[in-house]
């Protein structure tokens with residue numbers, strides 16, 4: 527857990543937004559097409575409260591335990607604000623981490639978007655549970671663009687086929703792809719991974735099977751979000767650059 531330092535969080539967020547805008551302009555893109563998901567996995571509730579007050583409405587978690595705790599505390603906080611007309615009423619929670627099938631139900635009760643669908647069996651389970659809950663969550667398919675065997679994500683060669691299967695599931699909205707670059711300081715390696723994700727994204731988008739909802743490319747974290755923006759990311763998932771100096 528990091529100590530909350532209000533002004534530092536807002537300073538860091540401002541700097542990140544400036545960097546995103548600069549990367550957009552280098553790439554000739556509109557900044558409006560890039561959404562920031564603030565990853566709260568290392569944040570305490572005071573820090574989360576601050577980030578919501580700063581206007582962030584999309585928050586991400588990767589582990590169910592912290593997810594449940596932070597989401598519950600955030601609900602309490604949002605309810606306290608109810609009297610204030612300008613206050614945020616709702617946060618969109620994103621599940622960004624590896625998801626086990628036996629956790630799907632608990633996650634779907636909190637998250638409106640799941641970024642980490644990487645097997646047919648997981649997709650089927652989310653589809654079943656969503657049907658029982660009467661909801662239709664947004665999902666992204668996680669692709670392993672780095673080829674590292676220890677990483678989650680569907681292998682590049684199997685991505686199009688899995689996407690075709692997911693689109694047929696009536697309780698899921700397949701809105702795009704998610705990927706993680708390898709942990710390296712070598713920017714060329716990181717960029718190559720994002721370029722690969724973008725290519726697969728375009729390839730799947732060209733398929734007749736997917737709908738026009740398939741628009742999101744979730745890639746870029748604290749260390750590599752500027753490269754991700756240059757290569758076409760529409761959703762960034764940033765945690766430590768906001769919460770830990």
Ligand SMILES: *Cc1c(COP(=O)(O)O)cnc(C)c1O
Nearest residue numbers: 565588622747748763764765766
């Ligand atoms: C933790 C995490 C992030 C954010 O990482 P930072 O380096 O803290 O910005 C993004 N995506 C996933 C899947 C994560 O687990």
